Structures are given as C-alpha cells and as structure tokens.
Amino acid sequence: MDFNQAVSKAQALRSNLGKVVKGHEAALDMTIITVLARGHMLLESVPGEGKTLLATALATSMEDITVGRVSGQPTLKPSDMLGAEIMGKDGKFELIKGPIFHNIVLFDELNRTDPRAQSALLEAMQEMQVTIGDTSHLLPEPFHVIATQNPLSQEGTWELDAAAKQRFLVKIHWHSPPRHIEYQIATEAKAHLKENLAMLKPVLTREELVEIQEIAQSHVELTEDIVHLMNAITVATRPTDVSYPAEALDEDDEFGREVISSSGGVSSRATSFWPPLLKAHAMFHGRDRVLPYDVFSTAYSMLNHRIETNFPVNIEHLIHLILSERGYAY
Known part of the structure; x- marks a missing residue:
C-alpha cells in the first residue's frame, strides 16, 4: 500500500462512520486521527449521545476487528474487565478472557470505577498486555480504548489522576449534535438506526489498518x-x-x-x-x-x-x- 492509498482508506473509514453517527463531524475526524496515531481516547459527554454507536460502527467498518464494552460502576473488579483463570475438569487452568481482549474497548463512565479497576485498565493501555494470576497475556493488535466520563455526575466517582490522564492521547468533548440533526435523529426509529448499522460494510481489514498506522508514522x-x-x-x-x-x-x-x-x-x-x-x-x-x-x-x-x-x-x-x-x- 502506498501513501495515497493509505489516505484514501483512512478517508473511507471516516465516511463510513458518518453514515451512522450524525452531528459530530469534528469528533469523528479526531477519532480516526487518534486511531491512525495508535492512541486511546477519553470522551467527555452525558449519556445517550452515540458513543456506543461510535465504537460499534468503528469496529463494523473493519474486517476482523472486535469490540468489547465495560460499564463503569463502583463494584467493578479488575477480573470483570480482564477475565480470570478457571480450573477445568482436567485440572488445568483455562483463561476466560474478559472484554479487554478486543481490538476496540468502550469503557463507559470510567470515573465511576474505583482506582483499582482504573489501574488495571491503564496498565493494559500502557503495556499492551494484562497480568492474570502469574501469567502475562498480550492484547490483540490493534488495541484502542474509548473511555467516557460524564462531566455532570460527581457523586460516586473517582477523578482520574495525572498519570492516568496521560494514557489517553486525546480528550474529546462530545457535545450534543446541532438542532437540525437532533430533529433528524428524533424522527428516525431506533430500528432504522440498527438497520443502518447492519448495512455498514467494512472498508478495510485489520491488517490494512495496522499498515496505515505504520505509513502515517514512517512516511x-x-x-x-x-x-x-x-x-x-x-x-x-x-x-x-x-x-x-x-x-x-x-x-x-x-x-x-x-x-x-x-x-x-x-x-x-x-x-x-x-x-x-x-x-x-x-x-x-x-x-x-x-x-x-x-x-x-x-x-x-x-x-x-x-x-x-x-x-x-x-x-x-x-x-x-x-x-x-x-x-x-x-
């Protein structure tokens, strides 16, 4: 793949997202750019603004890319996110992978999880691997975390410390869409939205994404x-x-x-x-x-x-x- 082909593929990925995620043009641009830079994103937004749709559409737009979701809550344990080793009938330990073992991980309301769970996620983001028991497990490539936090909800939250914030390449303020777009969304049935998502076709493969990321940094x-x-x-x-x-x-x-x-x-x-x-x-x-x-x-x-x-x-x-x-x- 040459440079111009990589640019075309990146633009095609952006266009694909725009088919289902409406009214967030600048944020969608920065989403693609962050992925090209191999980075993680922190989205600040109130619930119900399409962040889950963003992660799903991003994964759907690429072949062999999987998406996992973690809902932040005070009772979340690191094992709920990472997984655990369970002894099988043969007496051997078997790894049950958690949602972190996906290419794209949407972590809803990260600041509602306690520091232990936050630390487990941040280790995965930095090291590209997780430790379960005494064993380290590599995460899939590419690996991107899209974490969200609600700026209006302070009760029962833990503010991310400076080191934690550094793990995110960008922080995007995911605002409500313009009024005319909000009207369009309101008039479209939820089933129609799911239909649009189901009709979304992949525009590049996992291997092509990795190659495009490399071209962006080397060319x-x-x-x-x-x-x-x-x-x-x-x-x-x-x-x-x-x-x-x-x-x-x-x-x-x-x-x-x-x-x-x-x-x-x-x-x-x-x-x-x-x-x-x-x-x-x-x-x-x-x-x-x-x-x-x-x-x-x-x-x-x-x-x-x-x-x-x-x-x-x-x-x-x-x-x-x-x-x-x-x-x-x-």
Missing part, C-alpha cells in the same frame, strides 16, 4: 520548526515560565483570576506524545509533511486533559490565548 515528515512550535506551546502552559500568558489573563476579569491558578501546566512527557498525533492528522488531510496547522488543530484535544489545576478552570481559554500569541486565529 510523514516532522521538521525541527514544528518541534520548536510544539515545545513553545507546552512550555507556555506552565505558570513558572516567562511565556505563560499571565498578563493577558489578568486583563480578562472573567477568566484571569481562575486560570492563573494553573499549578503545573503540561508535563514535558506530553511533548513526546504529540508527534504521532500530528503525523496522523497530516496524513488524514492528504499531506506527507506536518504543518503548523496540524499543531494548532490538535492542540486542544491533546492538551486540555494534561493541564493540572488547583480547581476547575477555563482551560480552553488558556489554550486559546497561548495559540493566539503564536499566530493562530480561531
């Missing part, structure tokens, strides 16, 4: 000036750095007092996660070279969950100021 050029731009943006999120937009924040009575409380900004580790996303974004748009546009377009999804704060602040405004000072006009 797209990332120059030194782009690395400098990435670094300048991440450093500017730290209140201790001279490039932090403190003066601009102080001029804004609505946001300044709160945003200035940002305690740590983005860690240096985040800069190392950004290049795969930039290359995937460039390839998705048909280019074999990363441009500043790719940096600006991915910055919010890449950074918004990595800025550590003392209490809830308007992180979007902070990122907006940092990008604006570097020539990006919203």
Whole structure:
C-alpha cells in the first residue's frame, strides 16, 4: 500500500462512520486521527449521545476487528474487565478472557470505577498486555480504548489522576449534535438506526489498518520548526515560565483570576506524545509533511486533559490565548 492509498482508506473509514453517527463531524475526524496515531481516547459527554454507536460502527467498518464494552460502576473488579483463570475438569487452568481482549474497548463512565479497576485498565493501555494470576497475556493488535466520563455526575466517582490522564492521547468533548440533526435523529426509529448499522460494510481489514498506522508514522515528515512550535506551546502552559500568558489573563476579569491558578501546566512527557498525533492528522488531510496547522488543530484535544489545576478552570481559554500569541486565529 502506498501513501495515497493509505489516505484514501483512512478517508473511507471516516465516511463510513458518518453514515451512522450524525452531528459530530469534528469528533469523528479526531477519532480516526487518534486511531491512525495508535492512541486511546477519553470522551467527555452525558449519556445517550452515540458513543456506543461510535465504537460499534468503528469496529463494523473493519474486517476482523472486535469490540468489547465495560460499564463503569463502583463494584467493578479488575477480573470483570480482564477475565480470570478457571480450573477445568482436567485440572488445568483455562483463561476466560474478559472484554479487554478486543481490538476496540468502550469503557463507559470510567470515573465511576474505583482506582483499582482504573489501574488495571491503564496498565493494559500502557503495556499492551494484562497480568492474570502469574501469567502475562498480550492484547490483540490493534488495541484502542474509548473511555467516557460524564462531566455532570460527581457523586460516586473517582477523578482520574495525572498519570492516568496521560494514557489517553486525546480528550474529546462530545457535545450534543446541532438542532437540525437532533430533529433528524428524533424522527428516525431506533430500528432504522440498527438497520443502518447492519448495512455498514467494512472498508478495510485489520491488517490494512495496522499498515496505515505504520505509513502515517514512517512516511510523514516532522521538521525541527514544528518541534520548536510544539515545545513553545507546552512550555507556555506552565505558570513558572516567562511565556505563560499571565498578563493577558489578568486583563480578562472573567477568566484571569481562575486560570492563573494553573499549578503545573503540561508535563514535558506530553511533548513526546504529540508527534504521532500530528503525523496522523497530516496524513488524514492528504499531506506527507506536518504543518503548523496540524499543531494548532490538535492542540486542544491533546492538551486540555494534561493541564493540572488547583480547581476547575477555563482551560480552553488558556489554550486559546497561548495559540493566539503564536499566530493562530480561531
């Protein structure tokens, strides 16, 4: 497969999702780009906005790709997600695989699970393997987690810590669709939606997806000036750095007092996660070279969950100021 064929396949995958998931165009783009970058996604949304449909449509659009689902709840145990070894009639232990052993795993309301269950998932995301008993088991390739959290529900939840958030390449705010799309959804019967999903045809194979992911990382050029731009943006999120937009924040009575409380900004580790996303974004748009546009377009999804704060602040405004000072006009 050459570069142009890889681009066409990626665009075909995006078009396929758009046939059943309506009104989330930018989020669908970022979903495909994150998959091309071999990343995991954290979706922030209230229930009932089509996130399960997204994961199912993504898996259906590719041959030999399976999807698993985990419902977050305080009583969830790591074994409910990972599986367990059970002794068979012959006296030998047999592995009963949990939903984590799928190519695409939808984890609903991750923040409703206790830290032990979260830790088991995050280990799988980082290591691409899980430990059950005394044995390590490799997870299938490709492996992508789409985790969700409800921003309106705080009771009975555990906030993800900084290390946990780092495991997710992007955080996407999955908003309600535009009014005309919502009307269209309301007038379509649920059975019709299932019919559309059933009619969805695969547009690439599992092997082709792995190859496209490799092409995105090996055939797209990332120059030194782009690395400098990435670094300048991440450093500017730290209140201790001279490039932090403190003066601009102080001029804004609505946001300044709160945003200035940002305690740590983005860690240096985040800069190392950004290049795969930039290359995937460039390839998705048909280019074999990363441009500043790719940096600006991915910055919010890449950074918004990595800025550590003392209490809830308007992180979007902070990122907006940092990008604006570097020539990006919203």
